[in-house]
Amino acid sequence: MKRIKKLRDFILINNMLSIVIPLILVGLLVTPLIYNYLIKDMHQKNTMIAATIAQRMSDFIEESYQVLYQINHLLDDGTLKDDVAIQSYLDAILKNSDSVEGFEFLDANGMVKIIAPKNVNIQGANRASQPFFTETRSTRKPFVSSSFISQQTGQPTITIAIPHGDGVLVAYLNLEEISMLSLNHIKTFGDTVTVAITDGNGVFISNKDINKVYQREVEANYQAIHPDIETEDQINAFTYDGKTAMVSHADVEKAGWHVFVYESYDSIYAALRPFLAVMLLFTFLLVLFSRFVARLVFKDINHSFGELNRQTKEIAAGDYHPIITDNRFDEFDQLTDNFNGMVACVKERDEALKVLAYYDSQTNLPNAAYFLETLNQLILDNHGKIAVICFDIHNFKRINDTFGPSFGDKILEMMGARLLALQCSHGFVARINGSNFVRVLTDLEKPDDALAEIEKLRAVFNQAMSLNENNVYLRFLVGIALYPDDAKNVEELLQYANTAAEMAKQRGRSQYAYFENKMKQNLLRNMRLENSLRPALENNEFLLHYQPQIDVKNKKIRGFEALIRWDHPQLGMVSPLDFIHLAESTGLIVPIGAWVLETACRQIVAINRKMGTDLMISVNVSPVQLSHEHFPEMVEETLKRCGLASNLLELEITENLFIHSFEEAIRIFDRLKTIGIRMSLDDFGTGYSSLAYLKNLPIDTLKIDQAFTRDLLLKKSNEHLMESIIMMAHTLHMDVIAEGVEELEQLDCLKAYHCDHVQGYYFSRPIDESHLEELLSKLTKD
Numbered sequence: 001m002k003r004i005k006k007l008r009d010f011i012l013i014n015n016m017l018s019i020v021i022p023l024i025l026v027g028l029l030v031t032p033l034i035y036n037y038l039i040k041d042m043h044q045k046n047t048m049i050a051a052t053i054a055q056r057m058s059d060f061i062e063e064s065y066q067v068l069y070q071i072n073h074l075l076d077d078g079t080l081k082d083d084v085a086i087q088s089y090l091d092a093i094l095k096n097s098d099s100v101e102g103f104e105f106l107d108a109n110g111m112v113k114i115i116a117p118k119n120v121n122i123q124g125a126n127r128a129s130q131p132f133f134t135e136t137r138s139t140r141k142p143f144v145s146s147s148f149i150s151q152q153t154g155q156p157t158i159t160i161a162i163p164h165g166d167g168v169l170v171a172y173l174n175l176e177e178i179s180m181l182s183l184n185h186i187k188t189f190g191d192t193v194t195v196a197i198t199d200g201n202g203v204f205i206s207n208k209d210i211n212k213v214y215q216r217e218v219e220a221n222y223q224a225i226h227p228d229i230e231t232e233d234q235i236n237a238f239t240y241d242g243k244t245a246m247v248s249h250a251d252v253e254k255a256g257w258h259v260f261v262y263e264s265y266d267s268i269y270a271a272l273r274p275f276l277a278v279m280l281l282f283t284f285l286l287v288l289f290s291r292f293v294a295r296l297v298f299k300d301i302n303h304s305f306g307e308l309n310r311q312t313k314e315i316a317a318g319d320y321h322p323i324i325t326d327n328r329f330d331e332f333d334q335l336t337d338n339f340n341g342m343v344a345c346v347k348e349r350d351e352a353l354k355v356l357a358y359y360d361s362q363t364n365l366p367n368a369a370y371f372l373e374t375l376n377q378l379i380l381d382n383h384g385k386i387a388v389i390c391f392d393i394h395n396f397k398r399i400n401d402t403f404g405p406s407f408g409d410k411i412l413e414m415m416g417a418r419l420l421a422l423q424c425s426h427g428f429v430a431r432i433n434g435s436n437f438v439r440v441l442t443d444l445e446k447p448d449d450a451l452a453e454i455e456k457l458r459a460v461f462n463q464a465m466s467l468n469e470n471n472v473y474l475r476f477l478v479g480i481a482l483y484p485d486d487a488k489n490v491e492e493l494l495q496y497a498n499t500a501a502e503m504a505k506q507r508g509r510s511q512y513a514y515f516e517n518k519m520k521q522n523l524l525r526n527m528r529l530e531n532s533l534r535p536a537l538e539n540n541e542f543l544l545h546y547q548p549q550i551d552v553k554n555k556k557i558r559g560f561e562a563l564i565r566w567d568h569p570q571l572g573m574v575s576p577l578d579f580i581h582l583a584e585s586t587g588l589i590v591p592i593g594a595w596v597l598e599t600a601c602r603q604i605v606a607i608n609r610k611m612g613t614d615l616m617i618s619v620n621v622s623p624v625q626l627s628h629e630h631f632p633e634m635v636e637e638t639l640k641r642c643g644l645a646s647n648l649l650e651l652e653i654t655e656n657l658f659i660h661s662f663e664e665a666i667r668i669f670d671r672l673k674t675i676g677i678r679m680s681l682d683d684f685g686t687g688y689s690s691l692a693y694l695k696n697l698p699i700d701t702l703k704i705d706q707a708f709t710r711d712l713l714l715k716k717s718n719e720h721l722m723e724s725i726i727m728m729a730h731t732l733h734m735d736v737i738a739e740g741v742e743e744l745e746q747l748d749c750l751k752a753y754h755c756d757h758v759q760g761y762y763f764s765r766p767i768d769e770s771h772l773e774e775l776l777s778k779l780t781k782d
Contacts, residue, residue, distance in 0.1 A: 019286045027279050034275060038268050039246070046193065046248035046261040053195065054250035054259045057178065060099070061160070061254035065142055067093060067100065068162045068169050075164065083114055090116035101153060101172040106133055108166035127170075132161040136168045144255050147175060147199045149214065156205055156213055158255070178206050193263045194245075198222060200256035225249060225260065362409060363416025365437075366430040374428065375440055375490045379483060385444040386427075386483040390497035391457060394475040394505070396435035403470065411465050411472060418460050424453075438494070447514065450480050454512055477501045478512035486515045499523060506581075530582045532568060537591060541567050544599055545766035548775065549618070549737060549759045552751050557779055559616030561652070561759065562600035563766050564592070584624045593625045594634060601642035601649065603769055608648075611776055618650040618680060626653065627664070632671040639675070646676030650701060654682050666697060673698050680737075684725070694732055702729040706740025709760070713745055723753040730754070 071089070074080045080089055090103045094116060105114040110128030127133045136143045143161040150157035156175040161168050178197060197206035202222035204212045219225075221238045225247055238247055248261040358370035366374070378386060393399075393415075400408040412435070419429045419437070427440040441453050457476070464471040479500030487493045496515040504513040536542060546560040566574040583589040597619050604617035625631055639646055651672065669679055680701035681694075685708055694702075704725060711718050722738075729736045738750050741760030750758060764775055 016287050020283060023279070023283050023286070027276075031272070031276070035268065035272060038271055042246060042263055042268065043248060046246065046263055047250065049193070049195070050248050050250035050259045050261045053197070054252045054257075057197070057252040057257060057259070058254040060173075060178070061144060061252070064099065064160055064171060064173055065162065065254075067097075068160065068171055071103075072162060072164050072169055086114055087116060087118065090114070091118075099173050099177065101150060101157060101174045103172075104170040105164070106168040106170060110168075113167070132159045132170055133168050136161045136163050146201060147203060147205050147216075149216070150174070154214075175205055192267045193261065196260045196262070197252075198258050198260070200258075202258075205257060219260065221247065221260075222258075360416070360431045362412055363419070363431050365416050365419060366428055368430065368432045370428075371430040371432060371438055371440070371494075372490050375493070378427075378440070378442055379488070379490070383442040385447075385485070386493075387439075387441040387444055387447070387450040387453075388481045388483070388493045388497045389439040389441060389450055389453060389457075390432075390479045390481075390494070390501050391437050391439065391454075391476045392498075392501055393435035394477045396474075399472055403472075407467065407470075410467050411474075414465050414467070415461070415474070422456065422460065432494070436498075438497070444482070447480075447482055447485070450482075451512075454478055454480075458511075476511065477504045479504060479515065480512065481515040486517075496520070525578075526582055529568075529571075529574065529579050530586060533579060533583060533586065533588050533592075536566060536568075537588075537595060539569075541569065542592065542595065543567060543768065544596065544603070545768055546603070546772060547759060547766040548764050548779065549616075549757050550763050550779075551757055552747070552755055555779070557613075557615060557776065558757050559618060559648070559650070560604065560772075561618040562596060562603075562620075564596050564620075580622070584622055587624065589622045589624045590628055593622060594638070596620075597635065598638050598642060601638055601644045603772075604648065605642055605644050607772055607776070611773065613776070614648065616648045616650055616678070617644075618652050620652045620682065623653070626668050632668070632675065635672065635677065636675050647678065650678040650680050652680040652682040652703065669698050683739075694728075694734075699732075699734055701735045701737060703737045703739055703759075706760070709738050709740040709746055709750075710742075712749055713743075719749060719753075722750070726753050726755055 071080075071093075074089070075086070080086045086105070094100055094102065103114075103116045104112050104122075104127070106127050107113045110126055110130070110133045112122055112125045112127060115122050132143050132145055140163050143159075145159040147156050147158050149155070150172070153174060153176075156178075158173050158175060159170060160173060161170045163169075194208055195206070196204060196208075196219060198204055198219050202218040203216050204219060207213055207217075224238065238245060243264045243266065245262040245264045248263075250259045251257070252259065358366060358373075360367040375386070375388070396408065396411075399411060412431075415437075416431070422429070424439065427442045429437065429439050431437050439453060439457065441450055444450065461474045461476065464473055466472075479497045479502070481487060481493045481496035481500060483493055486496050496519070499519050500513045500515040503519055504511060543565050545563045545565055547563060548560055549558045550556070551558050564576055564580075566576075566579055568574050580589070583592055600617050600619050604615060607613065608615055628634075635649075635651075636646075639649060672679065678700040679698060680703055681697075681699050682703045683705045684702050685705050702725075704722070708718070708722055708725070712722055713719070726736050735756045737757040737759055738755050739759050741747055741750065741758040741762045743762060746760075747758060747762060763779070767775060
């Protein structure tokens with residue numbers, strides 16, 4: 001027994017030494033490598049901080065120059081014609097600027113011609129001896145001075161100047177925000193990293209000790225640091241505040257300034273201490289583990305039954321693995337072989353059941369159950385940031401409707417084969433239902449890493465799906481939700497990813513969208529609005545506002561556009577943009593639209609009778625209303641019931657009507673035209689219009705979207721585009737209404753291009769029915 005005991009002790013000691021000695025050697029080798037890595041990482045980080053701040057300073061100088069160049073341009077083109085206009089413009093800039101202290105206009109002799117803010121004591125002063133005058137005059141290049149303390153504000157200040165004719169334009173820039181940058185940086189990064197900014201002479205512009213800025217102290221290490229700045233790989237170390245610190249540097253190109261970032265080596269040592277502590281703890285745990293393993297080695301063969309029982313429990317729990325034991329007796333070996341055969345059969349049957357339970361039979365991809373269980377396990381195992389990328393085949397319903405369900409099933413099979421061929425790492429791809437698929441991407445370093453995965457998926461499915469001599473291209477809507485940023489459980493992650501995909505659909509051309517918290521708020525708000533929509537019509541919560549449409553030639557009112565508003569009892573006035581799409585998705589737009597049509601028709605009939613006019617009424621119509629089977633009959637009955645002539649009703653439709661069925665749109669239009677109703681194409685230029693639509697549809701009026709009117713006067717090409725649209729519409733025998741007219745100059749331009757009618761705030765905002773008579777009387781007098 002003593003001999004066995006000594007052997008056991010010998011093996012235990014050797015086990016411990018075999019673990020401890022390699023760990024010590026690894027620690028001795030790895031510690032210097034980690035130290036050097038931390039040094040380089042700290043240098044790269046601080047260099048990036050310095051470069052970022054330097055770029056911010058350059059942008060500050062450049063933006064200030066742009067102010068002078070803009071003034072110079074306005075002077076040259078005659079926009080600022082006299083001293084009063086110049087003084088007013090400069091005062092306006094100073095009022096809206098936190099950095100510009102003042103301006104001076106110097107003539108050819110260096111005399112102050114104009115000063116802002118106005119100061120009679122300086123007006124007419126001679127600046128001919130100042131460097132910003134002499135150097136700018138001689139070099140004809142922009143000038144920036146060294147920093148100085150302003151007598152007016154007591155703050156660090158610089159002067160910038162540019163040539164203007166024979167004189168010079170000068171601006172004084174307040175550097176108070178820059179001087180406080182070091183203190184703000186400490187608030188952001190702590191006191192381990194210090195930032196200082198100096199001018200070209202080493203004088204502090206910014207320092208955590210603000211007194212050094214006001215006393216114009218010189219950076220003590222300036223001469224030692226600056227000669228070596230061109231050596232990118234060299235790391236400078238100096239004594240700063242009594243500690244050895246690494247110094248990183250960047251130049252501010254526009255001003256000749258320098259940004260210095262100091263970080264004490266104490267932060268390196270602080271980072272190494274946890275590593276050494278973990279190494280020691282790890283070594284201690286491994287020693288304990290080795291002792292435990294060594295003791296197991298010496299268990300007698302009598303423990304074979306216990307080992308067999310333990311592994312049987314593991315197999316019962318689902319961990320199928322063959323039992324491997326070194327038994328002393330043949331009976332144990334035979335029992336082990338028989339048991340392993342039984343385990344193999346159970347494992348094979350369990351794998352088959354797993355395939356049925358966790359994989360989609362159509363695509364061979366993991367299914368929703370697999371997705372829920374696996375993603376939940378990934379979250380529990382803490383795989384860092386996880387992206388749930390929901391991608392839905394946007395046009396799958398159309399494929400099914402066009403080619404049949406069996407064709408759609410084949411397309412899904414081909415899609416599954418392509419996704420399996422991708423062999424996605426860091427996660428998996430699953431089919432949730434129908435045409436809805438999810439890519440789970442683990443170990444994200446940053447949210448934008450998900451975009452690279454989306455591009456891989458897009459590259460695969462941009463290739464046509466060829467089946468039965470038909471080429472089909474799939475279009476995807478992609479929504480992305482992130483764990484743990486957006487949600488911390490599987491159900492919410494999937495819900496939010498689907499919500500983001502729906503948002504990508506609403507945005508139109510956007511093919512993907514990240515989930516944002518406001519989407520959740522929008523979901524709750526939309527649910528509340530949807531629930532409130534149903535009783536809103538019965539409770540008379542809707543009302544109509546009317547905006548006049550004006551004849552450009554004689555300034556007379558052509559008619560009004562009826563615009564729906566919702567006075568919600570709790571939320572107040574709700575914009576149509578917030579509830580029209582909900583009404584369309586729920587089908588409530590049909591009764592709401594019928595109410596709008598009848599109310600608008602009755603109102604225009606009443607106005608025409610009272611005022612003795614023949615004004616038209618324009619009513620917006622949803623594609624959902626137009627696709628309703630009896631819509632034309634409903635319109636005709638409404639006209640009869642209200643007593644409105646059909647030629648005084650104009651129905652406005654948007655371009656997205658044509659996306660669904662162009663032939664169906666023609667059929668509906670023809671039916672409405674037989675009644676005598678005018679048809680108008682609203683928001684022209686913002687959707688999917690083509691010349692084929694305009695040529696083949698019986699459209700009476702083309703309404704140009706307000707975006708074209710808003711940008712009309714910005715550049716000449718916008719005017720040419722507007723003129724071309726108007727000429728095209730007139731060629732097709734259509735009237736033209738320009739929306740969004742807010743200025744007289746816009747009206748004059750549209751009149752010059754022979755636009756027929758206009759609509760916008762220049763004449764009137766949308767008003768309720770109680771103000772219609774007053775508006776008509778006012779516009780008639782005008």
